[in-house]
Amino acid sequence: MKCIDVLPGVKIADNGRISIMFGCPPEIIKTLQVLDISFPDYIVIPDTIYKYGVVQNSTEFPLYYFVFELQNCFKKKLGIIGDLESVSNNIELLKLTLMGPSLDNYREIGSNRFYNQLYKEARYLSLKNEDGEECAIKDFVDTYVFDDNGTIQIEDITIKHENDNVYSINGIEIDINFYEPQRPPYTLRTNYTPNVPFKFGVDILGGGSGFTPRQPCSALLLNYNSEFMLIDCVPYLDHSLNARGISKQQVGALFLSHIHDDHCNMYPLLEMNDRVKFLGTKEIYWMALRKLALQTNGNPEYFDSFFDFVELEPYKENDFYGMSIIPHYTVHSIPTIGATFKMKDREIIKRLCFVGDNKSLENIAQMVDEGIVSEKKYQYLERVYSRRFDILFPDGGMGLLHGDPVDSLNSKSDSVVFMHLEKLPAKFDATFSLAQVGKRYNLIESNQHMYHAFTVQTIQLIQQAFPNISYNWITAIMNDVRFIGYNIDDIILKQGEERRGAIYIILSGRCRVKQHDGEILKEIALKEVGDFIGEMAIIKNNDHRTASVVAETPVILCQFDEKLFYHFLEENNLVESTKNMWIQRSELDTFLPFSDFSDSLNEEISRASVRRKIEPGFVIIREGDNSTSFYIVVKGLFSVEIDGEKINVLKKGDIFGEFGSISELMRTATVTSLEESIVLEIPKNEINRIIESTPALNFFIHRLLKKRADSINWTKNKK
Numbered sequence: 001m002k003c004i005d006v007l008p009g010v011k012i013a014d015n016g017r018i019s020i021m022f023g024c025p026p027e028i029i030k031t032l033q034v035l036d037i038s039f040p041d042y043i044v045i046p047d048t049i050y051k052y053g054v055v056q057n058s059t060e061f062p063l064y065y066f067v068f069e070l071q072n073c074f075k076k077k078l079g080i081i082g083d084l085e086s087v088s089n090n091i092e093l094l095k096l097t098l099m100g101p102s103l104d105n106y107r108e109i110g111s112n113r114f115y116n117q118l119y120k121e122a123r124y125l126s127l128k129n130e131d132g133e134e135c136a137i138k139d140f141v142d143t144y145v146f147d148d149n150g151t152i153q154i155e156d157i158t159i160k161h162e163n164d165n166v167y168s169i170n171g172i173e174i175d176i177n178f179y180e181p182q183r184p185p186y187t188l189r190t191n192y193t194p195n196v197p198f199k200f201g202v203d204i205l206g207g208g209s210g211f212t213p214r215q216p217c218s219a220l221l222l223n224y225n226s227e228f229m230l231i232d233c234v235p236y237l238d239h240s241l242n243a244r245g246i247s248k249q250q251v252g253a254l255f256l257s258h259i260h261d262d263h264c265n266m267y268p269l270l271e272m273n274d275r276v277k278f279l280g281t282k283e284i285y286w287m288a289l290r291k292l293a294l295q296t297n298g299n300p301e302y303f304d305s306f307f308d309f310v311e312l313e314p315y316k317e318n319d320f321y322g323m324s325i326i327p328h329y330t331v332h333s334i335p336t337i338g339a340t341f342k343m344k345d346r347e348i349i350k351r352l353c354f355v356g357d358n359k360s361l362e363n364i365a366q367m368v369d370e371g372i373v374s375e376k377k378y379q380y381l382e383r384v385y386s387r388r389f390d391i392l393f394p395d396g397g398m399g400l401l402h403g404d405p406v407d408s409l410n411s412k413s414d415s416v417v418f419m420h421l422e423k424l425p426a427k428f429d430a431t432f433s434l435a436q437v438g439k440r441y442n443l444i445e446s447n448q449h450m451y452h453a454f455t456v457q458t459i460q461l462i463q464q465a466f467p468n469i470s471y472n473w474i475t476a477i478m479n480d481v482r483f484i485g486y487n488i489d490d491i492i493l494k495q496g497e498e499r500r501g502a503i504y505i506i507l508s509g510r511c512r513v514k515q516h517d518g519e520i521l522k523e524i525a526l527k528e529v530g531d532f533i534g535e536m537a538i539i540k541n542n543d544h545r546t547a548s549v550v551a552e553t554p555v556i557l558c559q560f561d562e563k564l565f566y567h568f569l570e571e572n573n574l575v576e577s578t579k580n581m582w583i584q585r586s587e588l589d590t591f592l593p594f595s596d597f598s599d600s601l602n603e604e605i606s607r608a609s610v611r612r613k614i615e616p617g618f619v620i621i622r623e624g625d626n627s628t629s630f631y632i633v634v635k636g637l638f639s640v641e642i643d644g645e646k647i648n649v650l651k652k653g654d655i656f657g658e659f660g661s662i663s664e665l666m667r668t669a670t671v672t673s674l675e676e677s678i679v680l681e682i683p684k685n686e687i688n689r690i691i692e693s694t695p696a697l698n699f700f701i702h703r704l705l706k707k708r709a710d711s712i713n714w715t716k717n718k719k
Contacts, residue, residue: 026235027210061211121372184236204441205240208422216240217263226450248268273696278308359402408432417433484558484559496544497544528600634680
C-alpha cells in the first residue's frame with residue numbers, strides 16, 4: 001500500500017487494485033489531472049469539512065468525472081466513506097445537484113408558473129438506464145459508514161478511523177490534518193497594479209469548466225457604481241479575488257445562476273463582515289441554502305440569516321440601485337438562470353448579457369418538437385443569442401448540457417466572449433473571444449465618478465468606525481484626502497521610519513502587517529477594506545513606526561492628515577477609548593478565531609466589551625442561573641463543571657457564556673477562575689447585534705454552540 005500526498009488535507013492510498021482518497025476539496029479533479037494521479041475508487045469525507053474558507057467534501061464533480069469522463073456509468077460505482085451524518089448529507093447534496101428539486105421540494109418553495117416546466121425539463125435531461133427509467137444516486141454511488149468501533153471493511157482492506165482526520169489502512173497511518181491553506185491548481189494571472197472599478201463593467205474571474213485543469217471555473221465580477229457583484233461564486237473565491245486586487249469584503253452582492261459546484265462555492269461568504277445581497281429566483285435561493293446546509297451539516301433556515309435575499313422576477317426588469325436586471329431561464333439539468341444587466345450612461349443604455357449554462361439551440365429546438373420546452377422559451381433564448389449587447393457572455397461548453405459557439409454566429413453584439421470553454425474551435429478564433437481570467441471589459445468609465453465613489457466609500461468607513469462623528473468633522477477630514485494606489489508587494493509603511501503626518505484607510509485590496517524583533521520577521525496582522533493603517537502611532541505618541549505594512553494585493557488607500565485626526569479624537573474625548581479599543585483589538589488579534597477576523601470586526605467587539613479582572617476561585621457563571629453576558633478569555637484559566645463534574649478548562653482565546661447570551665437558555669455549566677484572569681464581557685444585546693450583522697462571527701458562534709451542545713449531551717448520556 002503506497003500513500004500519495006496530493007495537497008494539504010488530501011492523500012491517496014493505493015495498493016494497485018483499490019485506491020482511496022482521503023479529503024475532497026473543490027477542484028480536486030483538476031489537481032489530480034495536473035499531477036497526473038489516477039482517479040480514486042473511494043472517497044473518505046474528513047471530520048473537518050471546512051477549513052481556510054474551503055469545504056472539504058466536494059464530491060459532486062468527482063462523481064461526474066467518475067461516471068461520465070471515465071465512462072463508469074452502469075459499470076462500477078464510486079464509493080463514499082464517512083460518518084453517518086456526513087455521508088447522508090453528501091448523498092442528499094449529490095441528489096439535489098444532479099437531479100434538481102422534487103415536486104415536493106417545489107411545493108415547499110412555493111407556487112410559481114415556471115416550476116412545472118423546470119421539473120419537466122430536468123426529468124427529460126436526467127440520466128436514464130437501458131430501460132428508460134430515471135437513475136437514482138444509488139445507481140452511481142455506494143456508501144460506507146464507520147461502525148461503532150470506527151471501522152470499515154472493503155474487500156481485504158480495513159479502514160480504521162483513529163482520531164480527527166486520522167485513519168489507518170491495514171495498520172498504515174493516514175493523517176490528513178493540515179495547517180496551511182490549499183491552493184487552486186491553475187494560475188490566476190495576478191494583477192500587480194490596482195484596478196480602479198468601473199461605473200459599469202466586468203472583471204473575468206474564470207472561463208473554464210469543472211473539468212478544465214488549467215483554468216478556473218466560469219464567473220464574472222460585475223462592477224456597478226464602483227460596487228462589486230459576483231456573477232456566480234467560483235471555488236477558491238478568496239484567491240480569485242485577491243489576484244484581481246479585490247478583498248472579499250468588497251463584494252456586496254451575488255447573482256447565482258445555479259448550484260452546480262463549478263458555479264456555486266458559497267462557503268467563503270459565511271466568513272464575511274457584512275451580509276451579502278443574494279439576487280436570484282426563489283428556487284435557486286432555496287437550493288443554494290440547502291446546499292450550504294448539506295455541505296456544513298447545518299440547517300437551511302439558519303443560513304438565511306447570512307444573506308439579504310433580493311428576489312428577481314424572470315423576464316421582467318428588476319431595479320437594483322440604478323441597474324436593471326432582466327433574468328431568464330435556460331435549459332439545463334437543474335434550474336438555471338442567466339440575465340441581462342443594463343445601466344444608463346447619459347442618454348445611452350449599456351447592456352451586458354450573461355447567458356448562463358444552456359444547451360445548444362439545436363438541442364433545445366428538438367426538445368420543443370418533443371413538447372418538453374415551450375416555443376416561447378426557445379424564442380426568447382434565440383433572441384438572446386441574436387440581438388445586440390455591448391457584451392454577450394454565452395455558454396460555449398458543448399457536449400450534452402452546454403451551448404455551441406455556432407449559436408452565436410448571428411449575434412449582433414459588439415463582443416461575444418465565451419464561457420465554460422477552455423479553447424475555441426479554430427474556425428472561431430477570429431470571430432469570438434474567450435473569457436480568460438484577468439480580462440477586463442469597461443462599458444461605462446468616469447474619472448469624476450471614481451473620485452466621487454472613493455469619497456463616499458471613505459465617509460461610510462469613517463462613520464462605521466465612529467458612528468457619532470459630526471458633519472463638521474467629516475467635512476474637515478475629507479477636505480484634504482488623497483487616493484493612492486500601491487502595487488503588489490509595495491511597502492506602504494516601514495518599521496523604524498519616522499511618522500510622515502499621514503494615516504490611511506484601505507479602500508481596496510489587502511495588506512499584511514509585519515514586525516522584525518531583531519531576530520525574525522513575524523506577520524502580526526492582516527488588514528482589509530475598512531481597516532485603518534498608522535493611526536496608533538499618533539495616538540500612542542510614537543515618533544517611529546513599530547511595524548511595516550506590505551501590500552499583499554494591489555491596494556487603493558485613502559490618505560488623510562494625522563494631526564487633524566488626533567484633534568478630532570481629542571475634541572470628542574475619544575483618545576483614551578480609542579487607545580483602549582486598540583489594546584483590546586491587539587489582544588484579540590493574537591488568538592483564534594479573532595486572528596482570522598478583520599480589524600473592523602475586532603474593533604466592534606472591543607468597543608462593545610468591558611474588560612474585567614477576575615480573582616482566583618471566583619464563580620463567574622453558575623449552572624442554572626439566568627445571567628446573560630458573553631465572555632472572551634484574554635488571560636488566565638477557568639474550570640467548567642456540569643453537575644459538579646469538571647469537563648473542560650478554558651484558556652486564552654476561549655469563549656463562554658454563549659448559551660445564556662445567544663440561545664436564551666439557563667446557564668448549562670459552572671465556570672470558575674483557576675487563577676488571576678482577565679475577560680472581555682459583552683452584554684447580551686450587544687453580542688447579538690454584532691452576530692446578526694456579521695456572518696463571520698455568526699457562523700463561528702453557530703459551530704461553537706453545536707460543538708458545546710454535543711459535548712454537554714455526551715457528558716449527560718455518559719451518566
